[in-house]
Amino acid sequence: MSDDEDEQVESDANLFDGSLDGHDSMGFGLPTESERSLMERVRQELKHELKQGYKEKLVDIREEILRKRRAGKLPGDTTSVLKAWWQSHSKWPYPTRKTRLSWYKRQAFS
Numbered sequence: 040m041s042d043d044e045d046e047q048v049e050s051d052a053n054l055f056d057g058s059l060d061g062h063d064s065m066g067f068g069l070p071t072e073s074e075r076s077l078m079e080r081v082r083q084e085l086k087h088e089l090k091q092g093y094k095e096k097l098v099d100i101r102e103e104i105l106r107k108r109r110a111g112k113l114p115g116d117t118t119s120v121l122k123a124w125w126q127s128h129s130k131w132p133y134p135t136r137k138t139r140l141s142w143y144k145r146q147a148f149s
Contacts, residue, residue: 070078113121125132134142 128134
């Protein structure tokens with residue numbers, strides 16, 4: 040190890056050699072009431088900023104999901120026609136040749 044690495048290891052080891060009276064090896068004690076109050080206020084502000092950022096992203100994602108969900112829905116009258124057809128053809132849901140031809144003719148003249 041180099042001299043710099045030795046000093047870093049020794050410095051790191053000294054961090055854990057503090058006394059048990061609430062002071063660490065760097066001479067700092069426990070935070071005062073005003074320091075705790077300031078830290079709490081900063082923490083709350085950061086929390087609020089994060090919530091706002093995530094809230095905007097979540098709103099965008101929700102709108103995109105709802106837009107996609109709406110895009111896949113058929114109008115109510117179309118849905119009722121399809122459901123009626125399904126109920127009447129549930130045993131064999133495939134159109135016959137005759138049904139297909141009549142449908143194509145109707146589409147051609149519409």
